[in-house]
Each structure stands twice: as structure tokens, then as C-alpha cells.
Amino acid sequence: MPSVAVKLYSVFFKFLLKHRLQNRIQTRPDEFDPFGVTSRPEETIAAANPLFDDGVATKDIHIDPFTSLSIRIFLPESALNAPEPSGKSRARRPDLISTADSARPSPNGSPFHPSRRSSYGNAAVANTLRAEPRRNSYGFSNDVEGLNLMAGVGSGVYRGYSPANSAKKSRKLPVILQFHGGGWVSGSNDSVANDCFCRRIAKLCDVIVLAVGYRLAPENKYPAAFEDGLKVLNWLGKQANLANLSMGGATELKKTDNRHIVDTFGASMVEPWLAAHGDPSRCVLLGVSCGANIADYVARKAVEAGKLLEPVKVVAQVLMYPFFVGSVPTHSEIKLANSYFYDKAMCMLAWKLFLPEEEFSLDHPAANPLIPDRQPPLKLMPPTLTVVAEHDWMRDRAIAYSEELRKVNVDAPVMEYKDAVHEFATLDMLLKTPQAQACAEDIAIWVKKYISLRGHEFSY
Numbered sequence: 238m239p240s241v242a243v244k245l246y247s248v249f250f251k252f253l254l255k256h257r258l259q260n261r262i263q264t265r266p267d268e269f270d271p272f273g274v275t276s277r278p279e280e281t282i283a284a285a286n287p288l289f290d291d292g293v294a295t296k297d298i299h300i301d302p303f304t305s306l307s308i309r310i311f312l313p314e315s316a317l318n319a320p321e322p323s324g325k326s327r328a329r330r331p332d333l334i335s336t337a338d339s340a341r342p343s344p345n346g347s348p349f350h351p352s353r354r355s356s357y358g359n360a361a362v363a364n365t366l367r368a369e370p371r372r373n374s375y376g377f378s379n380d381v382e383g384l385n386l387m388a389g390v391g392s393g394v395y396r397g398y399s400p401a402n403s404a405k406k407s408r409k410l411p412v413i414l415q416f417h418g419g420g421w422v423s424g425s426n427d428s429v430a431n432d433c434f435c436r437r438i439a440k441l442c443d444v445i446v447l448a449v450g451y452r453l454a455p456e457n458k459y460p461a462a463f464e465d466g467l468k469v470l471n472w473l474g475k476q477a478n479l480a481n482l483s484m485g486g487a488t489e490l491k492k493t494d495n496r497h498i499v500d501t502f503g504a505s506m507v508e509p510w511l512a513a514h515g516d517p518s519r520c521v522l523l524g525v526s527c528g529a530n531i532a533d534y535v536a537r538k539a540v541e542a543g544k545l546l547e548p549v550k551v552v553a554q555v556l557m558y559p560f561f562v563g564s565v566p567t568h569s570e571i572k573l574a575n576s577y578f579y580d581k582a583m584c585m586l587a588w589k590l591f592l593p594e595e596e597f598s599l600d601h602p603a604a605n606p607l608i609p610d611r612q613p614p615l616k617l618m619p620p621t622l623t624v625v626a627e628h629d630w631m632r633d634r635a636i637a638y639s640e641e642l643r644k645v646n647v648d649a650p651v652m653e654y655k656d657a658v659h660e661f662a663t664l665d666m667l668l669k670t671p672q673a674q675a676c677a678e679d680i681a682i683w684v685k686k687y688i689s690l691r692g693h694e695f696s697y
Contacts, residue, residue, distance in 0.1 A: 273457045275426065282425065296510070316410050411521065414449060432448075438677060445515050476512065521553045530560050626654055
């Protein structure tokens with residue numbers, strides 16, 4: 238059973254959540270913001286930090302001028318490491334010089350003294366870099382190309398890349414699209430809890446995490462949140478294509494006077510962290526609670542789009558205690574209806590706030606993944622890992638969905654955690670528990686099977 242502290246916090250949590258849901262229901266439509274909101278005033282926000290203080294740098298991007306849709310990028314420091322040679326023999330690193338080499342005379346006859354290595358690499362590259370004029374963080378400069386630039390030596394702020402040679406000089410990492418929970422009406426991609434969870438996933442999986450700040454209900458009802466999730470996936474594909482264009486276009490800059498055209502097109506739209514280090518052909522969807530419903534929807538749309546999404550390819554998805562419901566109650570929905578944190582009565586209020594009144598149904602496609610004739614066929618779905626908690630009333634339907642996927646030969650394991658509650662690995666109070674850490678590690682082990690380039694789950 239959960240600890241006494243968890244039980245007490247659950248009572249307090251449910252009291253606050255019920256009060257907030259009732260306030261949302263009583264809010265008049267003319268008070269809604271058509272632009273949408275992605276966070277609530279009561280949410281504790283973690284500021285974006287471009288420093289690699291704990292091994293992960295972050296920054297926020299507002300990607301849609303017509304809505305409040307935004308993303309937070311989590312870039313692990315391992316992305317700045319040089320890519321390993323493809324051959325069996327590895328080239329000697331210029332910053333690692335043996336004692337014998339230090340005694341070797343230089344070509345002009347003077348003793349050879351290895352220079353101290355800076356954060357840019359070897360001293361020769363660093364000195365060349367300091368002599369050149371500063372360029373913008375998106376890439377184009379007259380003479381310096383292909384170097385990962387920091388804002389200043391020792392500052393740790395990552396500025397960007399040069400598109401001309403970024404593919405050759407930088408390490409490419411898989412991308413995880415993460416959708417936070419909160420019952421459609423709360424939660425945020427930049428909350429303290431979600432920021433901590435995404436940093437953990439970025440480091441354990443060695444991936445770039447894009448935490449999606451989708452629009453919340455009731456200001457924006459269904460299908461706003463689902464459309465936002467798909468819009469981010471399409472935006473990721475656009476970024477990959479723009480990065481390829483900027484790399485090809487950089488060569489042509491020397492041959493044309495229309496530099497401002499290409500520079501404006503590239504610098505205003507290319508996201509440098511993703512262009513330098515993201516590999517959208519290894520994309521994983523990760524959804525938490527109601528975010529799992531969004532992830533499953535985006536996965537279905539990705540299957541339907543097929544090659545139209547290239548170079549983006551969804552290789553797997555992770556559904557963490559999904560927010561699935563249905564008109565026919567399962568055993569857990571009856572037995573655990575008054576479970577911890579999110580009981581069934583409050584979740585029904587959340588669904589009423591999310592679904593339009595004329596569409597409200599517990600068998601709505603957004604709510605029940607097992608309705609008949611739902612497209613595309615389940616056999617086309619990507620590998621799906623489902624995480625469930627023992628004391629979660631929605632667990633049985635999530636397990637049933639996983640069983641249906643396995644019947645059509647989709648890799649769809651279920652990880653069930655004993656004595657766990659809904660959002661046990663992502664809720665602020667429970668994030669630092671051993672069970673939350675173990676869950677993140679288990680997810681990393683499974684995900685690496687599908688993002689590995691070498692066929693081994695612990696290497697790229």
C-alpha cells in the first residue's frame with residue numbers, strides 16, 4: 238500500500254483539484270481566451286536554462302503565431318561530443334598527446350609543446366575561432382563553418398551551429414516528443430515537475446526531448462490539444478527539411494549576391510539545436526496520463542501519413558498510465574473508482590471540460606482506444622510500451638489496449654508497478670522516489686531498442 242504521506246497528500250491534492258475543476262465549469266464562455274493557454278497561474282514554473290549545469294540545457298520556443306502552442310527543448314550535454322568514427326580504428330584525439338609526442342621536435346626545429354585545450358576543441362581551432370568575426374546563432378558567417386559555438390569560454394551557454402557542416406561535425410541524437418499530464422485542464426510543459434522528468438529522460442535515454450505545451454481546456458476543447466500534438470510532429474519534419482536546405486544553400490552563398498534571401502529564410506526559421514543534433518528519423522512519442530491519449534493519436538496520424546512525414550519516422554511510443562475510459566466499466570474502474578489523486582468522479586469532470594457538449598461520450602475516439610473500426614488498423618501501430626500503476630482505476634483499459642496490440646504482433650509490453658498510484662513517476666511529490674527513478678530507467682532500456690543504430694539497446 239502507498240505510504241501514509243502519499244495518502245495524506247492525495248486527500249489534499251483531490252480537494253484542490255475538485256475546487257479548480259468546479260471553477261473551470263462555472264467559467265463563462267465569454268471569459269475564455271481564443272488564443273489559448275498552456276499553463277495555469279497556480280503552476281510552479283521552472284525557467285529555461287541554456288547552461289549545461291546538470292548535464293541538460295533547455296530553451297523555450299513559441300512555434301505557432303496563431304495559438305499559444307510552444308515547446309521546451311531539452312538538449313543533453315552528450316550532444317556536444319564529437320561523433321565516433323565509423324571505422325574500427327579510431328582517429329587520435331588532438332587534445333590527447335602522449336609523453337613521447339611532447340618530446341618530439343616540431344617541423345621548424347623548436348621543441349614541441351602541446352597547447353592547453355579550450356572548450357572549443359584543440360588550441361588551433363580555438364585561436365582561429367577567436368580571430369573571426371562573431372556570427373548569429375543560426376549559422377551563416379563568411380569564414381567560420383561547422384563549429385559548435387559557445388557564447389564565451391567557460392560560460393557554458395550553447396549558441397548554435399553552422400549549417401554548412403553541422404552534419405559532419407555534430408552528434409545526432411534521437412528525438413522524443415513528450416506530452417505532459419494534468420487531466421486536460423492543468424499541467425504545463427515548463428512546470429517544475431515536468432522539467433525534472435524530461436531532464437531525467439533526456440539523460441537516461443541520451444536523446445533530445447521536446448516537451449509540448451499544448452492548449453488546455455476548457456478554453457480550447459477537443460480537438461485542440463490533439464491538433465497541437467500533430468502540429469509539433471509536422472513542425473519537426475519542417476525543421477529537418479529546412480536544416481538540409483540550409484546546408485545545401487550555404488555552398489551557393491559564395492556564388493550569389495542574394496545572400497539576404499537565403500540568410501533570412503534560414504536564420505528566421507531553422508532551430509539550431511535541432512538542426513545540429515536532432516535525428517527525426519528516430520522519433521519516439523511519450524505521453525503522461527492524458528498526454529498518452531495525445532501521443533496515441535499522433536502515432537495513428539503518423540501511420541496514416543506514412544512517407545508524407547519524411548524524414549520524421551515514429552519508431553515507438555510510450556504510454557504512461559494513459560487516460561483511457563469507456564462506457565462499459567472494467568474491473569479496476571469499479572474496484573478502484575475512489576483511488577488516489579485522480580479518482581473516477583473528478584476524471585469525469587475533466588472529460589466534460591475537454592469534450593464539446595454535443596460530442597460527450599465515454600466511447601469518444603479520444604477517450605476509448607478500443608472502439609470498433611478505429612483507424613488505422615492496430616497492426617500498423619508502432620511498438621508501444623504501456624506503464625500502469627497498481628492503484629490506478631484506469632489501469633485495466635490500458636492493459637486491454639496493450640493486449641489488443643500484441644494480438645496483431647505489435648511489440649506492446651506492459652510494465653506494472655506495485656503499490657504505485659496514478660502519475661507515480663511524474664507527480665512533483667513522487668518524482669524523487671526510487672520507484673520513479675526505476676520507472677524512468679526501465680523506459681530508457683526499452684526505448685533504446687528502437688533508437689539504437691547498432692542494434693544494441695545501450696549504444697548508438
